[in-house]
Structure formats: structure tokens, C-alpha cells
Amino acid sequence: MGCFMAMGASDVIELVEAALAADYTRVRRLAGKIATALSEGEDKDAAKKLRSLIRRSGVPLQASGFVESLPVDSKSRMPLVEEQPWPTSPLFLDENTISVFHCFIEDAKNVDILVENGLSTRLSMLLSGAPGTGKSLLAGHIAKQLGKPLYVVRLDSVISSLLGDTAKNVRRVFEFVPSREAVLFLDEMDAVAKLRDDSQELGELKRVVNTVIQGLDSLDDHAIVIGATNHSQLLDPAIWRRFPYKVEMNVPNAQMRADMWCHFLFKDEDEAKASDVLAAVSKGLTGADIEAIAGAARRRSVLAQRELDVGGIAWAALHSSEGRPQLPPVETLTSGQKIELARRLCGSLALSQADAARVIGVTRQAVRKYLMEGGDGD
Ligand SMILES: Nc1ncnc2c1ncn2[C@@H]1O[C@H](COP(=O)(O)OP(=O)(O)O)[C@@H](O)[C@H]1O
Ligand SMILES: [Mg+2]
Numbered sequence: 001m002g003c004f005m006a007m008g009a010s011d012v013i014e015l016v017e018a019a020l021a022a023d024y025t026r027v028r029r030l031a032g033k034i035a036t037a038l039s040e041g042e043d044k045d046a047a048k049k050l051r052s053l054i055r056r057s058g059v060p061l062q063a064s065g066f067v068e069s070l071p072v073d074s075k076s077r078m079p080l081v082e083e084q085p086w087p088t089s090p091l092f093l094d095e096n097t098i099s100v101f102h103c104f105i106e107d108a109k110n111v112d113i114l115v116e117n118g119l120s121t122r123l124s125m126l127l128s129g130a131p132g133t134g135k136s137l138l139a140g141h142i143a144k145q146l147g148k149p150l151y152v153v154r155l156d157s158v159i160s161s162l163l164g165d166t167a168k169n170v171r172r173v174f175e176f177v178p179s180r181e182a183v184l185f186l187d188e189m190d191a192v193a194k195l196r197d198d199s200q201e202l203g204e205l206k207r208v209v210n211t212v213i214q215g216l217d218s219l220d221d222h223a224i225v226i227g228a229t230n231h232s233q234l235l236d237p238a239i240w241r242r243f244p245y246k247v248e249m250n251v252p253n254a255q256m257r258a259d260m261w262c263h264f265l266f267k268d269e270d271e272a273k274a275s276d277v278l279a280a281v282s283k284g285l286t287g288a289d290i291e292a293i294a295g296a297a298r299r300r301s302v303l304a305q306r307e308l309d310v311g312g313i314a315w316a317a318l319h320s321s322e323g324r325p326q327l328p329p330v331e332t333l334t335s336g337q338k339i340e341l342a343r344r345l346c347g348s349l350a351l352s353q354a355d356a357a358r359v360i361g362v363t364r365q366a367v368r369k370y371l372m373e374g375g376d377g378d
Contacts, residue, residue, distance in 0.1 A: 011037075025149040028054050028085055055088060071172035073158070074165055080158050080173050083182075084150050087140035090263060092256040092287065097247050100125075101138070104245050105145050108224055115221050121244050124216065124225040128232035129249025132288025135228040136187065138249070142226060143183040151182045156191035159208070166204060167211040174215030177223075186227045193234035209236045216242045251286055254279045260287055264294035265308065274310055277359050280349055282317040289325070293317055296327040309333075311360040315341055338362065342370040 011030060018026035031054050039047035071080040093101065104125055107114060114120045125142075127135040136152075143150035158169045177184050192208055216225065216239075227243055229235055252260060257279035262268060266275065282290060297313045312328035315337060319326045333341065338360050345356040346367070353371075357364045 024083060025086075025147075051088075054085060071169070071176045073169055078157060080169055081151050081153050081176060084140065084152050084185075086144040086150065087137055089137070091134060091137050091141050092252060092259045092263075093134075093138075094250065094253055094256065097138075097249070100245055100247050101142070105142065108142075108146055111222055120221045122216075122219075122225075122242060123221075123223065123245075124227065124243040125245035125247060126232065126235075126240065126243035127226065127228045127247050127249055128230070130251065130286060131230060132286035133249035133251060134287050135249050136185070137287075138247070139183065139185040139187075139226040139228065142224070143185075146183065146224065148224070149182045150185055151177060152185045152187055154187050154191075156188045159191050164204070167207045170208060170211040170215060174218060177219075183224045183226060186225065189227050189229040189239070190231055190234045192239075193229075193231075193236065209239065213238055213242065251284055252290075254283075256287075257282050257285070257290065260290045261294065264291050265297065265313070273355070273358065277345075277351060277355050278310070278314060278317060280351060281314050281345070282321050284321045285317065289320055290317075293320065293327060300328055300330060304330075309361070310358075311338065311341060314345070314359050318344060333360070339370045339373060342367050346371060 011034060015027065015030045015034070018030060031050055035047045035050040035054070038044075038050065072078060073080060104123070107121070108123050111120060111123065127138060129135055139152075140150055153173050158173065159166050192205070192212060219225065225243075227239075232240065232246075232248075258272075258275040261275040261278040261282070262271060265271070265278070282293075285293075293313060293316050296316075297308055300312070301308045309328060309332055311333050315333060316326045316328045318341070341360055342356050345351045345359065346353060351359075353364050353367045357367045360367065
């Protein structure tokens with residue numbers, strides 16, 4: 001119990017206070033602090049358990065005591081807004097995105113000065129990009145940086161309701177949110193645009209678009225809104241214009257891929273060389289793809305009680321990046337697969353034989369032999 005002493009009674013008091021006030025953001029922050037104290041003491045297990053509790057899915061706002069005002073879909077009674085925890089994993093961005101991100105945080109933190117000087121702008125940022133490129137993660141990091149709870153509205157769930165109720169749902173969301181100091185994250189915004197495909201619902205689409213616009217316009221200078229869409233071209237231009245900060249979330253570049261492999265695979269231990277090679281074979285993969293392959297490889301390694309099989313990871317990454325998604329195989333690579341991998345690494349990917357050997361987990365001589373056995377090479 002020594003660690004509890006280190007933590008201090010004031011933390012416990014503050015925790016109880018936050019819990020009773022249904023302030024889940026503060027509860028999570030304090031719990032994080034307690035977890036750190038526990039792991040600094042000797043109770044690593046308890047720290048782990050506590051951290052996984054904190055990470056657990058969003059608290060439906062219903063549970064946070066706002067039942068009276070909680071917007072729900074009138075047919076399904078499903079909540080239209082959910083609070084989600086701040087992310088605990090790092091975000092890797094390209095330089096361009098980092099600069100917009102910093103600019104946005106800076107403006108949001110200093111909104112009062114900007115308003116005083118007549119320089120305020122809507123604090124609205126639109127993220128567009130393929131699934132798995134980190135849009136939700138970025139929204140979470142913005143909330144975390146600003147110290148505000150993250151309220152997520154999935155527009156597709158707002159829409160899949162009785163015809164005619166959608167606009168009502170959108171209005172409910174915007175009526176509910178400005179009263180709280182939060183970051184409002186409008187996820188899956190193309191759901192609105194997709195209504196267009198159904199000509200019967202054209203009238204409904206217009207009504208919904210107008211309601212979203214009215215909602216955005218009704219927010220005051222301090223409101224922080226993040227929108228996410230897979231295709232910004234699908235969005236109504238009038239909605240698009242209402243987001244002065246825009247970020248295109250591309251698939252990660254080579255440096256970001258290396259950082260991701262390093263984080264997801266090697267837990268940030270210095271494995272620079274392997275990460276660089278894996279970055280080279282994973283061109284075109286998203287952060288979510290890399291996380292999935294890395295996670296699968298680590299499971300294989302733990303269950304088979306063997307070292308990480310970097311060759312199997314390279315194999316999976318290479319095929320996935322060519323549009324044939326694969327996870328690392330359960331068994332280590334066959335010699336046929338090793339030969340193919342060696343030829344690919346040293347051929348089109350132009351890696352050195354030494355790097356190829358390291359990745360496949362064989363000697364350089366073996367790689368040279370593979371290349372010769374492989375025929376005339378390419
Ligand atoms: N740029 C990135 N940096 C770090 N992790 C990422 C990145 N992109 C994706 N990921 C990983 O993939 C997961 C899913 O990404 P997510 O934010 O849900 O993507 P999106 O919302 O664009 O579909 C994240 O939780 C994270 O683990
Ligand atoms: Mg998302």
C-alpha cells in the first residue's frame with residue numbers, strides 16, 4: 001500500500017469529488033495519475049488494470065448524469081452523442097498536418113485575445129482521408145491538448161432513423177452541445193452526403209444539410225468543432241466552407257511508417273534499422289493497417305514464445321501494401337517464401353543484401369544464394 005501513501009489523500013478526495021460530479025474527464029485524468037503512482041510503487045498489476053479501465057470505451061453520457069438533456073434518437077432511443085476517453089497512444093503526423101494542428105491549438109487556447117482584437121474565426125477543423133489514417137485519433141489529441149472532454153457524434157447513426165427525424169436529431173445535438181465546454185467531433189460526415197444517392201430523400205438531404213449549417217452557425221466563438229469525412233468532395237460546399245482549418249489525412253510517409261513500426265512493434269525501443277526496412281515494405285498502408293499487423297505479430301510471438309518474426313511481418317506488410325491484406329503467418333516463412341521475399345526486397349525495393357538478411361533472419365550468404373536460386377533475378 002506504500003504507493004497509495006505516495007499518491008496522497010488529496011488525490012482520493014479529488015477523485016471522489018470528480019466522480020460525484022460525473023466529471024468523467026477529470027476522473028480519467030486522476031485515475032491516470034493514480035496508475036502512474038501505482039506503477040512507480042511496486043503494484044504494476046494494479047496499474048495495468050487501472051489503465052485498461054481508463055481506456056475502456058466511451059462513457060455514454062447517460063451514465064454521466066445528464067439524462068434529462070441527453071439527445072437520443074426518438075425511435076431507437078440510442079444516444080446521439082457519446083463522450084470518449086482521451087487517446088493514450090501517440091499520433092504521427094506529417095509536417096503540414098502538424099503545423100495546422102499547432103495553429104489550431106494555439107488559436108483555440110487564445111480565443112479570448114483573438115475575439116478582443118476582432119480576429120476570431122470559427123474554431124472548426126475538417127479532417128478528410130481514408131479510414132484508418134488517424135482522423136479520430138487526431139480529434140482525441142485535440143481534446144486532450146485543450147483539456148476538454150471529447151463528445152463524439154456519429155452522423156451515420158444520427159441519420160439511420162425514421163425519415164424526417166434526422167433533421168430533428170441534428171438539431172438536438174447542436175442544442176445539447178454548446179452548453180458544455182467540450183470538443184464536438186462530428187464523425188462520418190459523408191453520411192449526410194450519401195443521402196443524395198437516394199433520390200427519394202433529396203428533400204430530406206436538403207433539410208439535413210440546412211440543419212447542420214444552422215447548427216454550426218449557432219455556435220459561439222469558443223465552440224470547437226472537428227469534422228471527419230472520407231471524401232471531402234462529397235460534402236456540401238456550404239458545410240465545407242464552414243471549416244476554416246482543413247487537413248488532408250494522407251497515408252503515412254516513410255518516416256511516419258518507421259515511427260509507427262517502432263511504436264506498435266518495438267514499443268519504442270530503439271530498433272531503428274528494422275523499422276526503416278519495414279517502412280520500405282509498407283508503402284501505402286495506413287496507421288491502422290500497421291497497428292493491425294504489428295499487433296498480430298506480437299500475439300504470435302507471445303503465444304509461440306519466440307522472438308518477433310520480422311520476416312513474417314515484412315511478408316504481410318508487402319502483400320498488404322499491394323492490395324492483398326494479410327497478417328503475419330502463424331508459422332515462420334517457408335524457404336519458398338523466403339526466396340520470394342529476398343528477391344522482392346533486393347529487387348524492386350532496392351534494399352541491400354545485408355538489410356534483407358536482417359529482416360528475413362538469415363545470413364547474407366543465404367540471401368545471396370536465394371537470389372541465385374531464384375533464377376535470373378529481376
Ligand atoms: N497517424 C497515425 N498516428 C498514430 N496512429 C495511427 C495513425 N493513424 C492510424 N493510427 C492507428 O490506427 C487506429 C485507427 O485510427 P483512427 O483514428 O480510428 O482512423 P480514422 O478515424 O481515420 O478511421 C488509431 O487508433 C491508431 O492506433
Ligand atoms: Mg474514425
